[in-house]
Every structure is written in C-alpha cells, then in structure tokens.
Amino acid sequence: MNIRLEHISRSFGGFTALDDVSLEIREGELVALLGPSGSGKTTLLRIIAGLDAPDAREGARIRFDGAEMDLRAGARQVGFVFQHYALFRTMTVFENIAFGLRVKPKRERADETQIRARVTELLSLIQLESIAGRYPSQLSGGQRQRVALARALAIEPRILLLDEPFGALDAKVRQDLRRWLRRLHDKMPVTSVLVTHDQEEALEVADRIVVMRAGKVEQEGTPEEVFHHPKTAFVMDFLGNVNLFHARMEGGHTGAMTQVRARPHDLEVSREEGSGSAVRGKVTRVQTAGAAAKIEVATEGGETIMVEMAHDRFKAMGIAAGETVFVRVKDARVFVEDYTI
Amino acid sequence: MGEAGARTWKQYSILPGFGLTLGYASLYLSLIVLLPLAALASGVFSMTWEEFTRAAFSARVMASYRVTVLASLAAAAINAVFGFIVAWCLVRYRFPGWRIVDAIVDLPFALPTAVSGIVLTTLYSPNGWFGAPLAKLGVKVAYTELGIVVALVFIGLPFVVRTVAPAIEDLDPETEQAAGCLGVNRWQTFVRVLLPALMPALTSGFTMAFARALGEYGSVIFIAGNRPMKTEITALLIVTKLEQFDYQAASAIAAVMLAGSFGLLMAINYFEWRRGSRHRSAA
C-alpha cells in the first residue's frame, strides 16, 4: 500500500516533536525512519498507526492508497510492533496471535477452524509452533519479538509498523532477527516502516532510509544514497564514523576556516609524502580485530584521525604504532551550512 | 476554538471511554460525596455568626475538642514509638511466627469498631483482665481519658506500621554500612542516619493515625464514660445533638471538625508528595 503524509506537525505542550513533515512510502517498500532520540521518528510512526493524531493544521493529511484517513481514527488495519512488544501477559502465545482475529465484528469474523489454521500458519512462519501454549513471561526476548510480529501480521495489515523492533535485544540475537526480518519481507512484501536509532540496522535492512532530526526530514534515499551522498553534515555524522579536518578554504571565501569531513575508509596512509596535500602524523594505535584494520593517527596539529584499510593491504604495508606516516584524503565533503548538536 | 480548546484540556489519546468513565466517576462522586457535604455546608452558612459560635464554641463543645485532640495526639505519639518498633522488627528481624504477627497488625482495620469498643471496655474495666491489676495500682483506665487513649492507640496502630515499614525496607543498606565503616556506633548511626531518613514516613504515619483518631467514634464511646466536660469526645457530642434534634448545633460542630480534617488531609498529601519527590530525585 502507498502512504502519503502531508504537512504533519505534532507538538506536546511547548515541545515540537514534528514540524511540517511530508513523506511518501511506496507499495511494498521497507522504509527505516532513522534519527537520534527526540527527532520525532516514533511520533511519526504512531501518527501513521493512528495511535497519535497530528495537530489540526491546514493541509495536514494522511492518505492510504490516495484515500484520506480520518486523522483521529484508531483502527486502520495496520500492524504495529511495540518497542516492548506489549504482548498480552494473561494470554498464551496462541491467544495473543489470535486476538486480532477474535475481536473482529461477528459478520467479518472467521470461524474457529479458520482462526486456528491462520494462527498455526503464522506460528510456523515465525518458527515457534512448539511454544504456542506458553505465556509471554516464559519466552526469551527474541521469541517475544517474533510473537509480536506474528500478532501484528495476523490481521493481514495493509502496512506493518515497527517501533525500535530490535532495541531490547542482545547484539547477537539482534543481528539474526534483522536478517530474518529482511528475508521475511522479501518473501511477503508488506509495506513496512521501522523506527531505529541504529544506523547499521537501517543500512542493512531498509530499502529506503528517512533520516530525521529535530522533527524534520533531513534526507531520504536508498542506503547507498544517504551513506555515500549525504546532503548534510548531520546525515554524514549520523550514518558512520567521520574524521573532521579544519581547513582553510581556497577560492571563494578566502581565509575562512571550514570543516572537511572524510570517512575513515576514504583516507589513505602511506610512508612517502608524495604529491598533493597530505597530513603528517604519528601512528598511536593499531587495531586489527574486526572487518577492517583501524589505524589511529595523531597529527602534528593535535587532531586524531581514524583510518580504515583492508587487512591484506595493512599486512603488505606492515604499519606499526610509533611510525610516522602521511594521511591523504581520497574523498571528502564540505557542507556549507553546519549544524550544532 | 473547538479542537484546540479540547486539546489544551485533554491530551489526545486513542483509547476509548474517556467521556463515559470520567462522566460516571464525577457524577457518582458528586452524588455520594460532594452533594451531601454541600448540603451540610449550606446548612452551616445559613446560620448567623452568633448562632454558629454559640453552637460550635460553647464551653462543653470546647471541652470536647480539647479531650479529642489531646487524646488523639497522645495516642498517635504512643503509636509512633511502638509502631516504629513493630515495623522495625517486622522488616529487619525474622522470628518464629513473624508472618502471623505481620498479618495481625491489620486487625484494627478489619475489626468493626463497635467490637473493639466493647472488648477494650471489658478488658480495662475495674474487674477486667487489665483493669483489675491496674486498679490495685490506683490507675483507672475505663471511663477516663486514659480509656479514650487506649481505644485510639488500638485503631491508629496499623497506620504507623504500614507507613513506616516500606520506608525501612527502602533504606539504602550502603549508607548504613558506610556509617558503620566510619566507626560510628550503632546508636549514632540510628539517630544521625536512619532516623532522619525515616522521619518523613514516620510523620506521615503519625498524621494519619492522628487524623483517624480525631473522627473515631465506635471504639471510643463504650470506654470513654462520656461525662460532659471530661470524657465526652466531639464525635459523640455531634450524635448527642442529633438525638436532641438540634441539627444546627450538630452541623456547626461537624463543620469545625471537617475543617480540621481537611487541613490534615492536605498536610498528609503534602507529606506524601514530598516523600514522592524525594524518591524521584533519588532515582
């Protein structure tokens, strides 16, 4: 289903959680709303679900497949996975999943055999057939998460909304569930929106990322776009590690100091100064445990630079702590309007 | 205006039933509590100031205020001391039967006041279990001010125990250990560290026991003897006026008592609020 949000604002007392946000989510997409806490991403998700209502401003509209929704209606046939799952503690796993089917009005309600079949099907989807009779308090975090997902999917939602779905889980479980969710989405492409503050999670799972800051959309695009072509300094900083250089601009504003940003893997280390501008510094720390080798260089200007390089290249060079090296920037960015945190 | 006005009065919520539940709760509260109280108030306000003072501040009524307040204070003070000890033992020590002791503390809440009234009178009357030996020592309890205090200690005890015990449970053991490590002896630790930390709860419990004692009727009237100017409590005086069909006087005295009780209710809320905010800032 296609969702359009137009001019959505929401304030709580004096605090503006959302400031005139417009957004489109396309059929079958998995979109991640990414941002720090307080950026308004959860409020936006709750507004899509109908759990919260936007301020009644001129032009504020929510459209599901073009049809305008009542801004204050709860039941929109959406699936919502709460941050802490909100499983019904007094019901078994089976009853939890069946809940949405059982509360339907009489004429729409499936009969008991159909409900059983549907719940069993969902249980096998989440690979938890064996624990249908347990209560939520008897489940692990990852199991609860999957039950919450199955409960949301039971009502055949037009859109699936997930609020920090992996937030309360251990790192390892989180990774497994992330991949599992991605595969599930490929198999059953329900339009989905998930809220997260973890950029790695967003980059790995989502088809498209909406980066939010202070109640506004900062940038939206595919993971590749937002990672490699950030439109603002905030997006660049939020999506990964960044080295900050203070440099003097040449040309335009002569003499003005400006900040240059470069990702650790966009830097190159060599022993020779070579041609072009390179920064001289001393290797203070080398860390090789991880996907790439990380080298920390202290410049003569007193700044610390993080460089990442592939292990084979690192081995070929044989760099060790204490050496003097030259760091060259392969790719960097300058943003005109800087932000303050 | 509509939308925005409604919004400032009530935060948006998706859950149903606000109007129905708030409406019903407010209506029921108004009918059962507020309307009758207002009826009493309107009766009092229709009196002239002179009528009011004659009814509410005559010598006999003043004497009843005096004995009620003094006996309630004495009882609350006794409860503060012994209730504290009971709470301390229940939280800190495990002795055989502590569970039963813990349960029995609620007896005054559960036992009808008329029952406690007649049984205390029987126990403390000159030929009762406690009254006889005390009479030999020349101490009269039943039908004296002392009897009133005994009855009020009985009904006020759980208030202190049930307020102080959770506070003792919440004490930070590290503070206590730190004081111990600093070489401060146990008694000094108690006076300087523990007692100040427990003071808000103790004050709260004392005030609740005191407030309950001020209005108490059933457990007191049997043991008090009810001699005017001496052992006649205010609650009984209201009933006496009612039995004489002197509704005005009864209402006037009740109004004075209500004013006192509401003042105390505010004080209790204030103490509770302060305890709450202390907890919050500690968290």
Added chain:
Amino acid sequence: MTGRDAAWVRYLLIAIALGFLGVMLVAPLAAVFIEAFAKGAGAYCRNVTDPATLSALRLTLTAAAIAAPLNAVFGLAAAWALTRFDFKGRSLLITLIDLPFAVSPVIAGLIYIALLGARTPLGGWLGGMGIEVIFATPGIVLATLFVTFPFVARELIPLMQEQGSDDEQAAVVLGAGGWQIFRMVTLPRIRLALVYGLILANARAIGEFGAVSVVSGHIRGLTNTLPLHVEILYNEYNSVGAFAVASLLALFALATIGAKNVLEWRLRRAREAEGGQ
C-alpha cells in the same frame, strides 16, 4: 536481613513489639471469644441464632452486597479515566476520591441527614412520595457507600498507572473495541487488585458503626446492622449476647485478614512475573 543490631537489642525490640501487640491486639481478640462463650456453647448458639441477630445479619449483608458492585464500577471508571488519560483537574479528582477517609464516620451519617432528612426539601419531597431514606435501609446503604467509597479506586489507580497503556493501545490497533479491550486485556491484569479493594471495602461495609448509627434510627429487627445490634445488646447489659454477635464480626475480620494476605502474596507474585518481562 537480620543483622547488624546486637543480639540483646534484637531480643529487646522483639520483646517490646510482641508485648505491645499482645496487649493491644491479641488480648482483645481472645477476649471476644472468651466472653462470647462465658455461659457455654448453648447460650452462644442461642444468641447467634436469635431472630434479631439474624435480621441484623441480613441487613448488614444487604448493604454490603449493594455497596460492592457500586464501588467496583466507580473504582474501575475512575481508574480508567485517571490512568489512561491526561486532563486538567486530574490531581484534584484524585484528592477528592480520598475525601471520605478524612471525614469522621459520624459526619458521614450527618451529611445524609442534612441532605435527605425529613426536614430538608429533598427529604420532604421523597417523604411525600412515600420514600423514606433516613432511619431506613436506603440511608444505611448510602452511609455505607460513603465510608467505603475510596477503597477500590485507591487500589486500582496506582496499579494501572504503573502498568501503562501499551497493552490497550496494542489492542486498539488490532481492531478491538472499548468493551473488548476492557474485558480481554485490562480486566485480567487488574483482577486481583480489584478483589483486594473489594475485600477491604467489604470489611468496612460490614463493620461500619458510626455512620450507620447516625442514619439508622436503631429500630430493632428493621434498621439494625450487626455492629448496631452489638451496641444494643451491650447497653442492655447482655454481655454474652453482645460478645456472641461480636465474635461473628471478629471471625469475619480474621477471614478478611487471611484473604488479604493471600491476595497480597499473589499480587506480589504477579508483579514479579510481570517484572520478568
């Protein structure tokens, strides 16, 4: 747990506590039963099965039975409105719910005489239609409602506040209606606390003396509740009779304490189970 205090301090304090509780609570409780059986089991049975006792028992149970559902409905409505919504005047309403606890039972009776007594406009009007409230059963029920008013709400409000409304929101999104949410999601989680509040309210309803005394008119066999009947027997110097009836009330009090403790234990367990989630 037992610990840091020296042994002699521990024993001294326990001795003081047990001595105090023994004199103040256990002795009176024992005395009720000893006095009740002072003239043997036969006299006890005669007093307990006396028609006046039985009619007082009937009235007491009637008042309690009317008060319980009304308290439950009020407590549920107030707790729902106060814990699931944020609105102006919320804290005022919470304070007002506690108001009856601050009012002397005697005054609780008096205010109904002030509102519905024969000389008041409302009472006169009802009297004209042949409805008697004061010095009749309805007055006793009203006084009972007043003194038991806060019990259920006081148990439910903190609990529902702590639980939060995530579960109910989840139910709304899944398409449940208001009644379904209450019955399937909310009620199962607050059942124990509701029963707990009702037990406390019920104990007060059955034992209430001052408020009921003022509005009852003490008509034997008609407007006497059990506690009022105790008073009458006692004032007639029928000590064994008074204590026999009192022993019924004491037994009920013990049952209340027992039920209260069982529920407290189960509530604690339920909370621990929830804490694990």
